[in-house]
Amino acid sequence: MGDITIKINGMDVTAPAGSTILEAARLAHIEIPTLCYLKEINEIGACRMCVVEVKGARTLVTACVYPINEGMEVWTNTPKVVESRKKTLQLLLSNHRKECLSCVRSGNCELQQLCRDLGVTDEQKYDGEMLESVIDTSAAHMIRDNSKCILCRRCVAVCEKVQGIGVIGANERGFKTYIGSAFDMGLGETSCVSCGQCIAVCPTGALREKDYIDEVLEAIADPEKYVCVQTAPAVRAALGEEFGYPMGTDVEGKMAAALRRIGFDKVFDTDFSADLTIMEEAHEFLDRVQNGGVLPMITSCSPGWIKYCEHYFPDMTENLSSCKSPQQMFGAVLKTYYAEKMGIDPKNIVSVSIMPCTAKKFEIGRPDQSAAGVPDVDYAMTTRELARMIKRLGIRFNELPDEGFDDPLGESTGAAVIFGATGGVMEAALRTAVETLTGEELPNPDFVDVRGTKGIKEASYNVAGMDVKVAVASGLGNARELLEKVKSGEADYHFIEIMGCPGGCVNGGGQPQVSGSVRNTVDVQGIRAKVLYDNDAAKTIRKSHENPSIKKVYEEYFGEPGSHKAHEVLHTTYVKRSVNGN
Known part of the structure; x- marks a missing residue:
């Protein structure tokens, strides 16, 4: 298919045709932050952390799914982009149980790291309703805590697309959306096989193994x-x-x-x-x-x-x-x-x-x-x-x-x-x-x-x-x-x-x-x-x-x-x- 040359932050970058902005940026050693993205598994542009500015586009675009084309000009860290990412994090934190001191993922949490990188604190920027905390301990191997879930759907994707099981998915709609099993069954009541691949890809402490x-x-x-x-x-x-x-x-x-x-x-x-x-x-x-x-x-x-x-x-x-x-x-x-x-x-x-x-x-x-x-x-x-x-x-x-x-x-x-x-x-x-x-x-x-x-x-x-x-x-x-x-x-x-x-x-x-x-x-x-x-x-x-x-x-x-x-x-x-x- 050949290569395409675009500009990212004013620099010429050459990438294979069919590449996304995210992939092209990585070739130029520019890291665009992501939360939901897993290569070939979860490429859905849902978290909005990877937004960038593209010349001629009316709105910010998601770099993980936006294809490059010849002559495209992209900016990855303008004030508008940074402000959008910070707002996204603040909105996620507004419905997130912030127990970083006791959370098993503290120090190795992708949400926490992005907040550090962008200077977002746990000060409540957006007040309002929080979803009820639902903790599922029914499985022999793990605990699921939806109050720490950011709806990235990585767990859903790996369970369905990689493991071919699909016992979890997004239930309800809008603000009430949560990840769970069909008919609100506990994970231990389903045909979950306890592989833990959902835990492995979770970016936060929403999924963790039972600790002994x-x-x-x-x-x-x-x-x-x-x-x-x-x-x-x-x-x-x-x-x-x-x-x-x-x-x-x-x-x-x-x-x-x-x-x-x-x-x-x-x-x-x-x-x-x-x-x-x-x-x-x-x-x-x-x-x-x-x-x-x-x-x-x-x-x-x-x-x-x-x-x-x-x-x-x-x-x-x-x-x-x-x-x-x-x-x-x-x-x-x-x-x-x-x-x-x-x-x-x-x-x-x-x-x-x-x-x-x-x-x-x-x-x-x-x-x-x-x-x-x-x-x-x-x-x-x-x-x-x-x-x-x-x-x-x-x-x-x-x-x-x-x-x-x-x-x-x-x-x-x-x-x-x-x-x-x-x-x-x-x-x-x-x-x-x-x-x-x-x-x-x-x-x-x-x-x-x-x-x-x-x-x-x-x-x-x-x-x-x-x-x-x-x-x-x-x-x-x-x-x-x-x-x-x-x-x-x-x-x-x-x-x-x-x-x-x-x-x-x-x-x-x-x-x-x-x-x-x-x-x-x-x-x-x-x-x-x-x-x-x-x-x-x-x-x-x-x-x-x-x-x-x-x-x-x-x-x-x-x-x-x-x-x-x-x-x-x-x-x-x-x-x-x-x-x-x-």
Whole structure:
């Protein structure tokens, strides 16, 4: 289509034809503020923060949706533009519950930051009616507070367009408009899958995860309780962002050190049970292939995906691997094998997980997740909660020495750490399945065809004379597209990996908040995923079946993958749910 040259603030700027003013301005290193805009997801010009002056236009125009044309002249910071933006902020604040001191997003709130940038204070410029505060706590994973909502509709867009669920939307009209579910149902009464992507894109404190910091600290203070923590692979790839480290910094060592200083009795790594998951999952896959089981087999590590499947593809729950997720496997091993080994009553063990995922909060309450007669995991916390806990206790994270995890449930392989990136579970499973089928060592354990942040990936591998067809999807909208092709017969696979969040766990709903301006310009998923792949490449052992601690737990407790004991402790069942209920 060619390029177009326009003037922005008197400077010539060349941008591809079809670009908006916002996109052209960014090419000239000019940042136009936005609130509602998410690239390719929510381009609606609703918030009016991105207004600019265009020569010849009667009114200010919204830069995020206004296309450029040859010779256009644009001004982004005239007194008229600045005054309009300030007025918009003042109007938003007039119907906003200003609890900045206690709000979980204080210091990392896009509304708050824009007010600072434009010199807008909380002094009430516009007096009048405020909508009644409605707080929804019905969901297992989150709290929705409409008194802090600015109606940007980012949450609505990501739920509908990215995740393909659409359980929230704009209700009523005009001043009475609010974001909610159909028929004013609580979110927990809908087919919400707890993925937390709505929280991840919310610019304010209107959406937040349920916080269990107080309960965990209370358990740590109880001398009768033995409190153990596990940390998921993706947490180490993002936690540093909460403490000023550049995106893409691996803080595994400092994270382990911080957890010890919080007071946990043992600091373990979910990567251990990711290796365990591969042992069970690879065995299950080979058993299905060799003995006529239900195919394609679909991974079960992502609880958001599992609940989505139960609601929207209940006829395919038989395709799901019966393996518990690594979080739940870890809790189950902790309260059975480890409890017996250490002589501790499982009832006195408090199992805590640090996860990039809000759906884990729902998962811990699922049925058939209590191998020892008590919940496998007692508290699932997000990466953000861990950061808040560290700050609350005055731990100077950046000054901590690097420390390792505790044994024996802290030893893991490179295959385990890549679980946090889309395609990682598939690659880890292939490393073990291929060597098991062929009886030969892989010359190169890297299956690069399933890597990358593309929404749907496909590959075929000839293994022991058999073509094994695999597919990987991340984001539930992509999962729907892939499964519809499977159901129609358009696509044929043996093994499918699905992650509920786009890009996998590195982009989970419980990861550090990333502003819209960063999301729109930076490959967050790719940068965080690189941490995990670099970690994998640096490992001495990169295949789950070679983990010495995994070998030991089978020798001492489970016998072999897929054994009766393994099924009792490490496997689970699923529920066929309706689309309109929980």
